Amino acid sequence: AQKVTQAQTEISVVEKEDVTLDCVYETRDTTYYLFWYKQPPSGELVFLIRRNSFDEQNEISGRYSWNFQKSTSSFNFTITASQVVDSAVYFCALSGWGETNQAGTALIFGKGTTLSVSS
Amino acid sequence: DSGVTQTPKHLITATGQRVTLRCSPRSGDLSVYWYQQSLDQGLQFLIQYYNGEERAKGNILERFSAQQFPDLHSELNLSSLELGDSALYFCASSVGPRPPLHFGNGTRLTVT
Numbered sequence: 298a299q300k301v302t303q304a305q306t307e308i309s310v311v312e313k314e315d316v317t318l319d320c321v322y323e324t325r326d327t328t329y330y331l332f333w334y335k336q337p338p339s340g341e342l343v344f345l346i347r348r349n350s351f352d353e354q355n356e357i358s359g360r361y362s363w364n365f366q367k368s369t370s371s372f373n374f375t376i377t378a379s380q381v382v383d384s385a386v387y388f389c390a391l392s393g394w395g396e397t398n399q400a401g402t403a404l405i406f407g408k409g410t411t412l413s414v415s416s
Numbered sequence: 417d418s419g420v421t422q423t424p425k426h427l428i429t430a431t432g433q434r435v436t437l438r439c440s441p442r443s444g445d446l447s448v449y450w451y452q453q454s455l456d457q458g459l460q461f462l463i464q465y466y467n468g469e470e471r472a473k474g475n476i477l478e479r480f481s482a483q484q485f486p487d488l489h490s491e492l493n494l495s496s497l498e499l500g501d502s503a504l505y506f507c508a509s510s511v512g513p514r515p516p517l518h519f520g521n522g523t524r525l526t527v528t
Contacts, residue, residue, distance in 0.1 A: 330514070330515060332515060332516060334519075340504065340521065340522060341418070341519065341520075341521050341522070342506065342508075342519035343519075344516050344517070344518060344519075347515065347516050388459065390515075392514065392515045402464075402471075402472065402513055402514045402515065403449055403461045403464050403472050403474060403515075404449075404461065404508075404515050404517055405461065406458060406459040406461075407458075408458045409458065409459075
């Protein structure tokens with residue numbers, strides 16, 4: 298079965314602090330994709346990044362960076378110099394290749410981490 | 417704006433009733449997914465359609481059903497509603513049968 302675990306339920310930081318959101322996944326598929334989504338207080342789900350299982354290169358986009366480690370089944374997300382506007386719920390998600398589960402290629406989400414950034 | 421349109425935004429109804437949620441995917445997207453978000457269950461995948469055909473099923477109750485029409489819009493039908501069905505229902509779409517998914521703003525369903 299596929300599973301995504303975000304062990305951190307809530308994190309609170311002060312502006313300009315760096316923060317890392319953890320994500321651990323389980324899948325039997327040999328090919329899969331990992332994602333991060335952001336859900337701000339307004340409620341919409343915003344796509345942030347997709348990585349495939351064959352590409353372990355870390356990625357940086359502005360203040361955001363992602364560290365994918367297949368050996369530990371982790372796909373962690375770091376926000377550098379956090380800002381109040383980063384306050385949101387962040388979801389890690391997994392999409393398999395559809396080989397081994399009924400959900401096919403649908404996104405399986407973790408429970409989310411609520412990040413609160415205060416000024 | 418993701419380009420995915422969901423209507424209505426809010427829906428309040430009573431237990432035992434039936435409701436229909438509607439979703440228009442982004443232009444050009446062939447896949448539509450339905451998700452339920454509740455405080456206790458988180459974001460749960462319900463069902464996926466691709467170009468009119470059911471492609472994958474998640475934790476969708478038998479009281480719930482969905483379809484995708486020839487114009488690619490989709491409807492999620494929820495019947496014999498219970499208090500526990502109160503949740504935010506998201507529709508998402510993608511170009512092909514695989515993510516990334518682009519989500520609509522959701523329909524907030526309240527069952528009283």
